Amino acid sequence: GQNIDQPTEMTATEGAIVQINCTYQTSGFNGLFWYQQHAGEAPTFLSYNVLDGLEEKGRFSSFLSRSKGYSYLLLKELQMKDSASYLCAALDSNYQLIWGAGTKLIIKP
Amino acid sequence: GAVVSQHPSWVICKSGTSVKIECRSLDFQATTMFWYRQFPKQSLMLMATSNEGSKATYEQGVEKDKFLINHASLTLSTLTVTSAHPEDSSFYICSARWPGGYNEQFFGPGTRLTVL
Numbered sequence: 001g002q003n004i005d006q007p008t009e010m011t012a013t014e015g016a017i018v019q020i021n022c023t024y025q026t027s028g029f030n031g032l033f034w035y036q037q038h039a040g041e042a043p044t045f046l047s048y049n050v051l052d053g054l055e056e057k058g059r060f061s062s063f064l065s066r067s068k069g070y071s072y073l074l075l076k077e078l079q080m081k082d083s084a085s086y087l088c089a090a091l092d093s094n095y096q097l098i099w100g101a102g103t104k105l106i107i108k109p
Numbered sequence: 110g111a112v113v114s115q116h117p118s119w120v121i122c123k124s125g126t127s128v129k130i131e132c133r134s135l136d137f138q139a140t141t142m143f144w145y146r147q148f149p150k151q152s153l154m155l156m157a158t159s160n161e162g163s164k165a166t167y168e169q170g171v172e173k174d175k176f177l178i179n180h181a182s183l184t185l186s187t188l189t190v191t192s193a194h195p196e197d198s199s200f201y202i203c204s205a206r207w208p209g210g211y212n213e214q215f216f217g218p219g220t221r222l223t224v225l
Contacts, residue, residue, distance in 0.1 A: 033211075096155075099152055
C-alpha cells in the first residue's frame with residue numbers, strides 16, 4: 001500500500017532551527033511536496049522536490065532522497081508565525097497526491 | 110498568480126437540506142480540481158477528483174450520490190452536499206492542479222459546513 005509517515009507533533013524555540021522528517025512508500029514517484037497549514041485555514045504550497053538534494057527557499061529548505069524514500073523540511077530562524085501543521089505529500093505514478101497526516105509544529109518564545 | 114477561491118467560506122444549514130460549494134481558479138485554467146474534507150485535528154482526506162467535461166472520480170467510501178460534483182468549465186467546479194446530516198459537518202477544501210510545472214495543487218480557502 002501507499003503510506004506517508006511524519007511525526008505528529010514537534011516543539012521548537014523561536015529563533016532556532018527545526019527539521020521535520022517524512023518517509024514515503026508509493027506506487028511510483030513523481031515528486032514530493034511540502035505544504036503549510038495554519039489552524040482553520042487551507043494548505044499553502046511550500047516546496048516541491050523531484051530530484052535528490054536540497055532545495056533552499058529563504059528560511060525554508062527541503063531535501064529529498066529518492067533511494068531512501070525520505071524527505072525533510074528544514075525551517076531556520078523560527079518565528080512565532082511558523083506555528084502550523086506541515087503536510088508532506090508524495091505524487092504517485094498516477095499523479096495523485098498521497099498525503100501524510102501532518103506534523104504540528106509548536107514554536108515557543 | 111495561482112489563486113483559487115471558494116464560496117461560501119462558511120455555511121450553517123438544517124439537516125436534510127442541500128448545500129452547494131463553488132471552487133474557482135481565478136487566474137489560470139484548471140483541467141483538474143480536487144475536493145477534500147478535513148475533520149478537526151485530522152489530515153486532508155481526498156473525496157474526489159474533478160475533471161472538466163467528464164464525471165468525477167470518487168475515492169473509496171465516498172458516496173457519489175450524496176456528494177455531487179460538477180466541473181462544467183476550466184475555472185469552476187462545484188460540490189453539492191445533498192440531504193446533509195450533522196455528520197457531514199466538516200471543513201471542505203478544494204484545490205486546482207496547476208497546468209504544467211510540477212502538478213502542484215493550489216488550495217482554496219476552504220468552506221466550513223455546519224449541519225444542525
